[in-house]
Amino acid sequence: MLTLNVADFIYNNYVQALTIISTTNIFLANFHASNAALEPNFEDDLKDEHQVLQCLARKKEESSIEIDYVKALNEYDKAHTLDLRVNYSTRESGDIRRCHSHAINKHDQKLEVVINYEHQMALDLRWGPDHPERIKAQSCITNRLFHKAVDDVERLIIMCLLELTKLQMSGLGKA
Structure with a gap:
């Protein structure tokens, strides 16, 4: 049974890879760009x-x-x-x-x-x-203070969520 599942998994991945390759080939065939556009120019980008x-x-x-x-x-x-x-x-x-x-x-x-x-x-x-x-x-100062307050609230919410997760993982409240 396990071997059959692995075989189905490999087959499905193979079919998906072939689909991606054919779609990419169709896109590249329809994409008309010069070689200069395809070659990256890292110096200009830098x-x-x-x-x-x-x-x-x-x-x-x-x-x-x-x-x-x-x-x-x-x-x-x-x-x-x-x-x-x-x-x-x-x-x-x-x-x-x-x-x-x-x-x-x-x-x-x-x-x-x-x-x-x-x-x-x-x-x-x-x-x-x-x-x-x-x-x-x-206005910039007020904006910064607002964003700091939002970050603090977000941090506190995440801390509370982590505490709740800890409590659930410790098995408290289960019969």
Whole structure:
């Protein structure tokens, strides 16, 4: 019985191979191409791919500095806000002075980072919240955060599925 199944398997594969060969021969007979088109030109393909990769790297460098600049601007804007309550105790006053000096130092550091990016990008004016380039970069940042969140959700779902698979394989819940 086993020998008969093997023979049928071999015969069916042989018939399938002959069908593929005849179909391929018909296609090649109907395909009218010159020998130049059939011969691969690896050097030209390599040059084209090199140009595409260089263009992508240049785009990434340009967009990443803009995105980093907008991130620095956002951090700088966050460092601008301070807690302004009116009545403080003596202990709270010391804490407030310490927090205030820490906030000023943080603000200065963020400003320095923003200024460095502005020098790198040769900007004359700081991008305001309505600047089109800032809006575009903020959109890229939001897109990246969204894709990261989707990747995290996908990772968590896969982890849960793997845990469920482990539980089923361990035989739990079976009588």
